[in-house]
């Protein structure tokens with residue numbers, strides 16, 4: 387009888403490996419001696435040691451080719467939250483994740499690490515030092531988050547020691563760093579349009595922002611700790627910088643670092659939230675006639691005006707997690723990586 391050759395544990399696939407987090411993850415995996423298959427809807431770079439498979443993760447056959455001889459899968463693909471496309475979020479994050487799980491089990495993959503989000507427990511009201519014991523949001527702040535909840539549930543439920551398929555979910559919060567396509571570019575665009583003059587609320591709300599290399603570190607630790615006897619099987623873990631910061635201090639440090647003025651004038655939270663809701667409703671109603679995307683969406687206003695920071699005690703205890711890059715150094719490295727976004731350039 388032929389014995390099944392177990393794929394090398396240093397052979398992995400990164401679904402979403404062309405994206406911001408995915409590419410940082412791929413680079414670190416290569417440094418650590420892994421061979422990497424990237425599966426993504428687009429190819430954004432080339433690197434020795436990486437095989438690219440371009441395709442949609444809803445296509446099982448395409449996935450099966452990319453997962454051949456792979457023992458470990460990182461799933462960090464998702465449509466961008468700013469796309470605000472309910473059908474797309476459902477198709478990719480829910481149906482697509484079901485397909486990824488099926489493909490993993492058919493291909494004999496042994497471990498899967500999902501990039502979830504700490505926002506799966508956020509309902510737009512304060513969370514201070516929230517643990518993983520918090521229930522999933524009953525009223526998530528947007529469709530993106532709603533589908534991230536379903537996605538996480540699917541992946542954790544698929545963990546099956548008897549069948550040799552182990553899963554874990556990493557919940558980062560507010561990822562930032564070089565090549566980030568969201569946080570800094572949106573911030574700078576808003577500043578360039580003269581709209582970053584205002585602080586929403588009294589400006590004292592504390593938030594987690596997580597430097598991308600710390601998020602990568604959390605993912606790789608999770609993969610390496612994922613064994614049948616480990617407490618992390620089928621569980622979710624917050625990964626942050628463990629340094630909650632005032633939302634508006636963080637934004638000001640980024641802006642000032644790039645040569646823009648820090649916001650100074652205060653606006654009441656509920657007034658801005660109400661206006662954002664009204665604008666969002668208008669944009670949805672008028673979508674067939676005019677396409678406009680408000681900068682201050684209800685989701686962004688809620689994130690900018692409330693406390694939302696999370697405990698990483700469970701990741702410290704179960705997998706020895708400790709952030710590798712401080713917030714101060716992360717901000718410095720990020721600012722230096724965007725010379726083209728500096729004021730006046």
Ligand SMILES: NC(=O)C1=CN([C@@H]2O[C@H](COP(=O)(O)OP(=O)(O)OC[C@H]3O[C@@H](n4cnc5c(N)ncnc54)[C@H](OP(=O)(O)O)[C@@H]3O)[C@@H](O)[C@H]2O)C=CC1
Nearest residue numbers: 402404405406407426427442443462463464501503560561
């Ligand atoms: N950025 C953040 O602050 C946070 C992010 N997360 C999660 O981290 C993960 C990575 O996020 P981030 O790196 O910021 O996002 P990116 O958009 O940079 O990366 C996601 C990648 O997945 C690709 N992708 C989208 N749809 C598909 C599909 N159907 N099939 C294959 N590939 C697809 C994207 O392609 P394309 O660009 O063409 O759509 C992109 O290359 C996501 O799961 C996100 O939910 C969690 C918490 C915070």
Ligand SMILES: CC(C)CCC[C@@H](C)[C@H]1CC[C@H]2C3=C(CC[C@]12C)[C@@]1(C)CCC(=O)C[C@@H]1CC3
Nearest residue numbers: 467503505560568569572573576681686689690
């Ligand atoms: C215009 C300003 C009020 C805000 C500019 C910065 C924002 C673009 C970002 C601040 C917090 C960020 C954040 C995310 C995206 C970018 C911000 C809204 C996520 C929604 C990305 C995906 C997640 O899973 C959760 C993140 C929370 C924080």
